[in-house]
Amino acid sequence: MSPAPAKLRGGVREDPLPYQQRLAERALEDIDLVVIHATELPDLATAREYGERIVHPGSQTGNSGHFYIDRDGRIEQWVALDRVAHHTVGYNTRSVGIELVNLGRYPNWLDSRHQDWQEEITPAQLEALVELLALLRAALPGLEFIAGHDALDRRWVPASDDENQKVRRKLDPGPNFPWPAVIQASGLDRLESDDRPEPSG
Numbered sequence: 397m398s399p400a401p402a403k404l405r406g407g408v409r410e411d412p413l414p415y416q417q418r419l420a421e422r423a424l425e426d427i428d429l430v431v432i433h434a435t436e437l438p439d440l441a442t443a444r445e446y447g448e449r450i451v452h453p454g455s456q457t458g459n460s461g462h463f464y465i466d467r468d469g470r471i472e473q474w475v476a477l478d479r480v481a482h483h484t485v486g487y488n489t490r491s492v493g494i495e496l497v498n499l500g501r502y503p504n505w506l507d508s509r510h511q512d513w514q515e516e517i518t519p520a521q522l523e524a525l526v527e528l529l530a531l532l533r534a535a536l537p538g539l540e541f542i543a544g545h546d547a548l549d550r551r552w553v554p555a556s557d558d559e560n561q562k563v564r565r566k567l568d569p570g571p572n573f574p575w576p577a578v579i580q581a582s583g584l585d586r587l588e589s590d591d592r593p594e595p596s597g
Protein backbone atom coordinates (compact mmCIF):
# COMPACT_ATOMS: atom_id res chain seq x y z
CA MET A 397 0.00 0.00 0.00
CA SER A 398 1.33 3.42 -0.94
CA PRO A 399 -0.96 6.22 0.19
CA ALA A 400 -1.00 9.33 -1.96
CA PRO A 401 1.16 12.13 -0.51
CA ALA A 402 -0.50 14.25 2.15
CA LYS A 403 -3.78 12.33 1.90
CA LEU A 404 -5.45 9.83 4.16
CA ARG A 405 -8.10 7.31 3.31
CA GLY A 406 -10.73 5.72 5.48
CA GLY A 407 -13.42 7.87 6.97
CA VAL A 408 -11.62 11.20 6.82
CA ARG A 409 -13.54 14.09 5.28
CA GLU A 410 -11.34 16.76 3.73
CA ASP A 411 -12.42 20.36 4.21
CA PRO A 412 -9.33 22.56 3.76
CA LEU A 413 -9.17 25.91 5.52
CA PRO A 414 -9.38 28.89 3.13
CA TYR A 415 -5.75 29.84 3.81
CA GLN A 416 -4.25 26.36 3.49
CA GLN A 417 -2.21 27.32 0.42
CA ARG A 418 -0.55 30.13 2.40
CA LEU A 419 0.73 27.78 5.12
CA ALA A 420 4.40 26.81 4.81
CA GLU A 421 5.17 23.61 2.92
CA ARG A 422 7.20 20.76 4.36
CA ALA A 423 8.37 17.25 3.51
CA LEU A 424 6.38 14.40 5.04
CA GLU A 425 9.69 12.81 6.10
CA ASP A 426 10.28 15.72 8.48
CA ILE A 427 7.21 14.89 10.60
CA ASP A 428 8.07 12.91 13.74
CA LEU A 429 5.41 14.05 16.24
CA VAL A 430 1.65 14.04 16.77
CA VAL A 431 0.23 16.58 19.23
CA ILE A 432 -3.15 15.82 20.82
CA HIS A 433 -5.39 18.79 21.59
CA ALA A 434 -8.88 19.52 22.87
CA THR A 435 -10.72 22.42 21.23
CA GLU A 436 -12.08 23.82 24.54
CA LEU A 437 -15.08 24.95 22.48
CA PRO A 438 -18.72 23.80 22.39
CA ASP A 439 -18.81 22.18 18.95
CA LEU A 440 -17.09 21.61 15.61
CA ALA A 441 -18.78 24.60 13.94
CA THR A 442 -17.36 26.96 16.57
CA ALA A 443 -13.93 25.37 16.18
CA ARG A 444 -14.17 26.06 12.45
CA GLU A 445 -14.94 29.74 13.11
CA TYR A 446 -11.85 29.99 15.30
CA GLY A 447 -9.74 28.05 12.78
CA GLU A 448 -10.69 30.34 9.91
CA ARG A 449 -9.78 33.54 11.77
CA ILE A 450 -6.71 35.29 10.41
CA VAL A 451 -4.45 35.86 13.43
CA HIS A 452 -1.06 35.93 11.69
CA PRO A 453 -1.22 39.09 9.54
CA GLY A 454 2.13 38.52 7.83
CA SER A 455 1.18 35.18 6.30
CA GLN A 456 -2.60 35.82 6.37
CA THR A 457 -3.16 32.53 8.20
CA GLY A 458 -4.70 31.36 11.46
CA ASN A 459 -4.42 28.74 14.20
CA SER A 460 -5.75 25.22 13.74
CA GLY A 461 -4.99 21.54 13.90
CA HIS A 462 -4.67 19.32 10.83
CA PHE A 463 -7.47 17.02 11.99
CA TYR A 464 -10.65 17.44 14.06
CA ILE A 465 -12.52 14.56 15.70
CA ASP A 466 -16.12 15.26 16.66
CA ARG A 467 -17.88 13.64 19.62
CA ASP A 468 -19.50 11.07 17.33
CA GLY A 469 -16.12 9.98 15.95
CA ARG A 470 -16.34 11.82 12.63
CA ILE A 471 -12.92 12.93 11.41
CA GLU A 472 -12.31 16.05 9.32
CA GLN A 473 -9.00 17.15 7.83
CA TRP A 474 -8.62 20.93 7.56
CA VAL A 475 -4.92 21.15 6.69
CA ALA A 476 -2.90 18.84 4.42
CA LEU A 477 -0.04 16.94 6.03
CA ASP A 478 2.52 18.66 3.82
CA ARG A 479 1.53 22.07 5.24
CA VAL A 480 2.62 23.46 8.63
CA ALA A 481 -0.42 24.27 10.79
CA HIS A 482 -0.19 26.63 13.78
CA HIS A 483 -1.25 24.59 16.82
CA THR A 484 1.68 24.23 19.24
CA VAL A 485 4.23 27.01 19.73
CA GLY A 486 7.72 25.71 18.99
CA TYR A 487 6.64 22.34 17.58
CA ASN A 488 4.64 23.12 14.46
CA THR A 489 7.19 22.35 11.75
CA ARG A 490 7.71 18.75 12.90
CA SER A 491 4.21 17.86 14.02
CA VAL A 492 0.65 16.95 13.10
CA GLY A 493 -2.09 18.52 15.27
CA ILE A 494 -5.18 16.49 16.16
CA GLU A 495 -8.03 18.37 17.84
CA LEU A 496 -10.74 16.59 19.84
CA VAL A 497 -14.01 18.49 20.12
CA ASN A 498 -14.37 18.97 23.89
CA LEU A 499 -15.54 21.76 26.20
CA GLY A 500 -12.46 21.78 28.39
CA ARG A 501 -12.63 24.99 30.45
CA TYR A 502 -14.91 26.82 27.96
CA PRO A 503 -15.76 29.69 28.23
CA ASN A 504 -13.72 30.55 31.34
CA TRP A 505 -10.40 29.23 30.06
CA LEU A 506 -8.14 31.35 32.29
CA ASP A 507 -10.52 32.04 35.19
CA SER A 508 -8.91 30.76 38.39
CA ARG A 509 -12.35 29.70 39.67
CA HIS A 510 -13.13 27.54 36.62
CA GLN A 511 -10.09 25.37 35.97
CA ASP A 512 -11.98 22.08 36.17
CA TRP A 513 -12.16 20.08 32.94
CA GLN A 514 -15.86 19.82 32.07
CA GLU A 515 -16.05 16.87 29.70
CA GLU A 516 -14.39 13.52 28.95
CA ILE A 517 -13.61 12.45 25.42
CA THR A 518 -16.19 9.98 24.10
CA PRO A 519 -15.57 6.29 23.28
CA ALA A 520 -16.30 7.12 19.62
CA GLN A 521 -13.64 9.86 19.68
CA LEU A 522 -11.11 7.48 21.21
CA GLU A 523 -11.86 4.83 18.59
CA ALA A 524 -11.52 7.37 15.77
CA LEU A 525 -8.29 8.73 17.23
CA VAL A 526 -6.71 5.27 17.34
CA GLU A 527 -7.77 4.69 13.73
CA LEU A 528 -6.36 8.04 12.65
CA LEU A 529 -3.05 7.38 14.41
CA ALA A 530 -2.73 4.09 12.53
CA LEU A 531 -3.36 5.89 9.24
CA LEU A 532 -0.75 8.50 10.12
CA ARG A 533 1.84 5.88 10.99
CA ALA A 534 1.28 4.31 7.57
CA ALA A 535 1.53 7.66 5.78
CA LEU A 536 4.45 9.19 7.71
CA PRO A 537 7.68 7.15 7.74
CA GLY A 538 9.38 9.34 10.36
CA LEU A 539 6.55 9.41 12.88
CA GLU A 540 7.89 8.46 16.30
CA PHE A 541 6.41 10.59 19.09
CA ILE A 542 3.07 11.64 20.56
CA ALA A 543 2.39 14.36 23.13
CA GLY A 544 -0.38 16.33 24.74
CA HIS A 545 -0.44 20.09 24.14
CA ASP A 546 -0.21 20.53 27.92
CA ALA A 547 3.14 18.71 27.95
CA LEU A 548 4.64 20.99 25.29
CA ASP A 549 3.28 24.31 26.57
CA ARG A 550 3.83 24.49 30.31
CA ARG A 551 3.47 28.24 30.62
CA TRP A 552 1.54 29.79 33.50
CA VAL A 553 -0.30 33.05 32.82
CA PRO A 554 -2.15 35.57 35.02
CA ALA A 555 -5.73 34.49 35.69
CA SER A 556 -8.42 36.49 33.87
CA ASP A 557 -10.29 37.14 37.13
CA ASP A 558 -7.29 37.90 39.35
CA GLU A 559 -3.93 38.94 37.96
CA ASN A 560 -2.24 37.90 41.20
CA GLN A 561 -3.12 34.28 40.53
CA LYS A 562 -1.68 32.17 37.76
CA VAL A 563 -3.29 29.42 35.71
CA ARG A 564 -2.01 27.04 33.06
CA ARG A 565 -2.22 28.49 29.55
CA LYS A 566 -2.82 25.04 28.09
CA LEU A 567 -4.29 21.96 29.77
CA ASP A 568 -5.51 20.07 26.72
CA PRO A 569 -6.32 17.30 25.99
CA GLY A 570 -7.34 17.29 29.66
CA PRO A 571 -6.36 15.62 32.93
CA ASN A 572 -8.30 12.39 32.30
CA PHE A 573 -7.17 11.75 28.74
CA PRO A 574 -6.59 7.96 28.42
CA TRP A 575 -2.86 8.10 27.70
CA PRO A 576 -2.00 4.45 28.48
CA ALA A 577 -4.61 3.16 26.01
CA VAL A 578 -3.60 5.63 23.30
CA ILE A 579 0.13 5.00 23.72
CA GLN A 580 -0.35 1.26 23.60
CA ALA A 581 -2.60 1.38 20.54
CA SER A 582 -0.45 3.88 18.64
CA GLY A 583 2.97 2.34 19.17
CA LEU A 584 4.37 5.87 19.51
CA ASP A 585 6.58 7.17 22.33
CA ARG A 586 5.29 9.90 24.60
CA LEU A 587 7.21 13.16 24.42
CA GLU A 588 7.38 15.63 27.30
CA SER A 589 8.79 19.15 27.28
CA ASP A 590 12.00 19.61 29.27
CA ASP A 591 11.23 22.97 30.82
CA ARG A 592 8.62 23.09 33.53
CA PRO A 593 8.38 26.64 34.83
CA GLU A 594 6.77 27.06 38.23
CA PRO A 595 3.73 29.29 38.72
CA SER A 596 5.83 31.72 40.72
CA GLY A 597 8.49 31.92 38.01
Ligand SMILES: [Zn+2]
Pocket residue numbers: 432433434483545566568
Ligand atom coordinates in the same frame (compact mmCIF):
# COMPACT_ATOMS: atom_id res chain seq x y z
ZN1 LIG B 1 -4.19 22.69 22.17
